Amino acid sequence: MDVLGLADPVGDDLVCSAKGCRETATWGLLWNNPKLHTPERRKVWLACDAHREHLEQFLSARGFWKRTVPVDELERRPEATA
Numbered sequence: 001m002d003v004l005g006l007a008d009p010v011g012d013d014l015v016c017s018a019k020g021c022r023e024t025a026t027w028g029l030l031w032n033n034p035k036l037h038t039p040e041r042r043k044v045w046l047a048c049d050a051h052r053e054h055l056e057q058f059l060s061a062r063g064f065w066k067r068t069v070p071v072d073e074l075e076r077r078p079e080a081t082a
Ligand SMILES: [Zn+2]
Pocket: 016, 017, 018, 021, 022, 023, 047, 048, 049, 050, 051
């Protein structure tokens, strides 16, 4: 396992994870549900500027939120159509 790449990679389609939102995401919210995931695992939600705070609060309320990074810092899934 790549120690630096514990967050799930994201695809090229960087769309906000908020329900019904089709904005381009500018943030990646890293989170972990200790009941489902190993402690090192980081799930990724994408968020546009408008939904970043809302999604952070949603995850924080459940104790899942770890940190938020610019999408540029997220690991990209290798291009499958090359
Ligand atoms: Zn959004």
